[in-house]
Amino acid sequence: MKHYSTLTRNTFPGLALAFALLACLLTGCAKSESPSLSDLPADAEYVVMLNLDSIGQEGNLQQGISMLIPGDLNGLPDNAAQCLDLSNVMAYKPTETKMAIVAVGITDEDMLTEALVKAGWTKRKVNGEEIYEPDGSGEFGRCIVIDRGAAWYLTTRNDLKNWRESLRRASDNNFSQYPTADVIASRGVLTAFINPSAVGLPGSDKLFTVTTARASGSITFTGRLIATDEAHRGEEVPLDLLSDLGSAPAALSPMLCAGPTLTIMAGMTQAIDWGNMVEMAGADLGTQNQGMLQSLLPYIRSLNGIMAINVGPLSTKSLEATDVEEQSLMIYGLLEGNRAQEAVEEINTNLRQKGVNPAPRADGVYAFTLGDARYRYTARDGAFIFALNREIDLPEVLRGTSPEIAPTTRLNASLTLPAVNGASAPAFSLKMDAKVVTFTITAPGADPLSALANYMATLQSNSRSAREASADYYDDYD
Numbered sequence: 001m002k003h004y005s006t007l008t009r010n011t012f013p014g015l016a017l018a019f020a021l022l023a024c025l026l027t028g029c030a031k032s033e034s035p036s037l038s039d040l041p042a043d044a045e046y047v048v049m050l051n052l053d054s055i056g057q058e059g060n061l062q063q064g065i066s067m068l069i070p071g072d073l074n075g076l077p078d079n080a081a082q083c084l085d086l087s088n089v090m091a092y093k094p095t096e097t098k099m100a101i102v103a104v105g106i107t108d109e110d111m112l113t114e115a116l117v118k119a120g121w122t123k124r125k126v127n128g129e130e131i132y133e134p135d136g137s138g139e140f141g142r143c144i145v146i147d148r149g150a151a152w153y154l155t156t157r158n159d160l161k162n163w164r165e166s167l168r169r170a171s172d173n174n175f176s177q178y179p180t181a182d183v184i185a186s187r188g189v190l191t192a193f194i195n196p197s198a199v200g201l202p203g204s205d206k207l208f209t210v211t212t213a214r215a216s217g218s219i220t221f222t223g224r225l226i227a228t229d230e231a232h233r234g235e236e237v238p239l240d241l242l243s244d245l246g247s248a249p250a251a252l253s254p255m256l257c258a259g260p261t262l263t264i265m266a267g268m269t270q271a272i273d274w275g276n277m278v279e280m281a282g283a284d285l286g287t288q289n290q291g292m293l294q295s296l297l298p299y300i301r302s303l304n305g306i307m308a309i310n311v312g313p314l315s316t317k318s319l320e321a322t323d324v325e326e327q328s329l330m331i332y333g334l335l336e337g338n339r340a341q342e343a344v345e346e347i348n349t350n351l352r353q354k355g356v357n358p359a360p361r362a363d364g365v366y367a368f369t370l371g372d373a374r375y376r377y378t379a380r381d382g383a384f385i386f387a388l389n390r391e392i393d394l395p396e397v398l399r400g401t402s403p404e405i406a407p408t409t410r411l412n413a414s415l416t417l418p419a420v421n422g423a424s425a426p427a428f429s430l431k432m433d434a435k436v437v438t439f440t441i442t443a444p445g446a447d448p449l450s451a452l453a454n455y456m457a458t459l460q461s462n463s464r465s466a467r468e469a470s471a472d473y474y475d476d477y478d
Helices: 004-011 015-023 052-058 062-068 078-082 109-118 157-170 181-185 248-255 274-281 287-300 339-353 448-469
Strands: 046-050 084-092 101-106 121-126 129-134 143-147 150-154 190-194 206-215 218-227 262-268 303-311 329-335 366-370 373-380 383-388 411-416 427-432 437-442
Touching: 109 121, 109 143, 129 157, 143 157, 150 157, 181 190, 218 448, 248 262, 248 303, 248 329, 274 287, 287 339, 329 339, 339 366, 339 373, 339 383, 437 448
Parallel strands: none
Antiparallel strands: 046 084, 046 190, 084 101, 101 150, 121 129, 129 143, 143 150, 190 206, 206 218, 218 437, 262 303, 262 411, 303 329, 329 383, 366 373, 373 383, 411 427, 427 437
């Protein structure tokens, strides 16, 4: 698991700008009409529309947001508050660019350019584009382009040409062609649109939409699939990718641990394009890990029925672990035919080639240790089960409470975090049935987004203090 700040920048790098502007307490500014969905090409992988004004009014996210902000944006002066429209922020990913782009509406261009210069950004011309970039920024540095009444934030200057090409294509075919009006009307803090094909899912004539709603101590993101073709325009489409869990989760109770954990259960079907998803997942991995993913692909494609992952018990140490071998986890997958037993035999063959002679215990579980990591695996009732640094069937004292799941649920996930000194831990839940996906962040008695920001900031601060206090912290600087 990557450090949170790194994970966040890699996932939505451009959102750092939006939060940086939020850190300036942007309130009361005029409204802008740009950017709009007509500026975005129709095949953009995703679009996230943010109304950060509402966040500023409902909860103070100052604490902890600094970990999301690149250092060269921290210096934006307070008068930037008067020249940007935080009710109109868009983060989106064109197919051409390597990274996401964030666009923010401008209400006073002169004031914004003055604020950028005061913050150490230099105006220059690159490849015919007039940009602002931090002093000393190189070819791969971030930049801001002011165009069409909006500030366009690019995480890497290398995306300039492709970004401009995406705008050109949007003039012919853009996101405003989709039936998004009803979704935007109930947008709340965040509204998102995702092209299913961009994440390896079938459905070129569909769009996945996300809206938000707040309640006391919680915020819920609700996702639905809508049709974009003329015959069924705007109609809700069933989520047929997964199957009902039914009574299957009950069999997993002895394998779910107590304490702070991550638990995911899903009803897998043969409708998933695993080849495309594995290719995307392995894009940022090294050659060895890419090869491992490809070797697992035949078994992944054989998933048909419940699949479950249980990680835990979680600790502040495991949250920051960079290697999977540092985690404690269980993976359960129901495979077609005799695939589960074949997976066991393939592992055994690989181990024998390494000089290990695997033999099952009396309970049918294979157990071995490599380095500091303990491995357990077996085939049981058509399922392949794997455990790392824990047993497959946990003793009563280590078992958690089996979640109550409706038989028609297709995906059920929950995350509970360990306590961190000075910060209460928010909880997360994700549920999906045949029509709706809901993701909820809960923090009783607090604003959930503020609680999350405070928790992550405290976790990062404690981690930094622990590293600096370690005996070998300064060894690399001799």
